[in-house]
Amino acid sequence: MVKQKYYRFISFFQYVLLFVVMGSMLLSCHKREGSAALNFWDDVDFSLKDTGAQKELLDSLLVDFIILLDEAPPRDVNKAIYRAMTKGKENPFTFQYFIKQFDYHLYSPNSVLRNDLYYEEVLKYIVSSNGINLTDKVRYKNRLELVVQNQKGKKANNFTYLQSTGLERDLYSLKNTCKIIVFYDPYCNTCRNMLSKLELMNRVLKRSRKKKVKILTVCAVGEESDWRGYEAEFPRSWINGYNKEEEIIRNNLYDLKAFPTFYLIDEDNRVLLKDTDIKHVKDYISSWT
Numbered sequence: 001m002v003k004q005k006y007y008r009f010i011s012f013f014q015y016v017l018l019f020v021v022m023g024s025m026l027l028s029c030h031k032r033e034g035s036a037a038l039n040f041w042d043d044v045d046f047s048l049k050d051t052g053a054q055k056e057l058l059d060s061l062l063v064d065f066i067i068l069l070d071e072a073p074p075r076d077v078n079k080a081i082y083r084a085m086t087k088g089k090e091n092p093f094t095f096q097y098f099i100k101q102f103d104y105h106l107y108s109p110n111s112v113l114r115n116d117l118y119y120e121e122v123l124k125y126i127v128s129s130n131g132i133n134l135t136d137k138v139r140y141k142n143r144l145e146l147v148v149q150n151q152k153g154k155k156a157n158n159f160t161y162l163q164s165t166g167l168e169r170d171l172y173s174l175k176n177t178c179k180i181i182v183f184y185d186p187y188c189n190t191c192r193n194m195l196s197k198l199e200l201m202n203r204v205l206k207r208s209r210k211k212k213v214k215i216l217t218v219c220a221v222g223e224e225s226d227w228r229g230y231e232a233e234f235p236r237s238w239i240n241g242y243n244k245e246e247e248i249i250r251n252n253l254y255d256l257k258a259f260p261t262f263y264l265i266d267e268d269n270r271v272l273l274k275d276t277d278i279k280h281v282k283d284y285i286s287s288w289t
Contacts, residue, residue: 037080065080081122116255123144155268178266180213184217185219191259
């Protein structure tokens with residue numbers, strides 16, 4: 001799927017420069033073996049200075065590179081990211097800027113280009129690099145361990161949750177059913193608005209060819225008293241749980257960058273959609289009807 005393009009307010013000079021650079025790069029890429037993403041950075045001058053204009057140009061190129069990764073054959077994706085990081089490492093400024101902007105574009109919950117599989121390759125390069133200090137290396141190693149959890153097609157990590165009845169259950173106890181998992185914060189206004197929209201999912205679920213799809217809402221942070229006060233707002237058909245002592249976050253079971261966070265899990269507890277939004281969940285389930 002081609003991602004949504006980014007639009008920026010840049011000067012006429014920067015626009016012309018970007019057009020010339022991109023045209024030259026793409027023309028050169030077509031003359032070489034491999035995908036455009038694989039050869040994308042070959043002709044870029046990395047002797048750049050830390051200026052606003054250069055940052056704007058680099059960021060525009062990074063966005064186009066990420067979009068080209070979507071069009072590249074799988075065998076080229078990891079190689080292309082490795083080449084990008086290796087080229088960027090030629091200049092300390094560029095390397096640090098690449099790390100910062102890949103972090104935003106591929107990992108930020110606010111980025112339309114977010115992609116854990118691409119970001120995983122970036123992180124692998126960073127933690128094996130001698131171009132960053134030990135403190136940053138440890139931080140990125142911890143993030144890598146978190147990013148590789150619950151990848152699409154893999155089995156979701158199990159976790160326990162407390163129900164209002166006092167009964168403790170876990171994710172795997174919900175057998176023979178797909179699960180929409182919603183991790184939320186009882187003090188999050190966005191969660192409150194999004195969860196109200198989730199009620200409309202009941203109509204979609206009724207039309208689904210899947211025999212069973214359950215909605216499991218999990219209060220991942222906050223006090224138990226806050227969760228109990230919030231629970232009254234949920235439909236009775238939902239399963240609402242409280243993750244005691246923030247076990248999910250403490251043990252890095254799920255990467256909860258923001259709330260709410262949605263997962264779609266199949267009957268065998270394999271991940272169908274990871275860290276997604278309500279629209280993609282609805283579209284995915286609607287395809288079953």
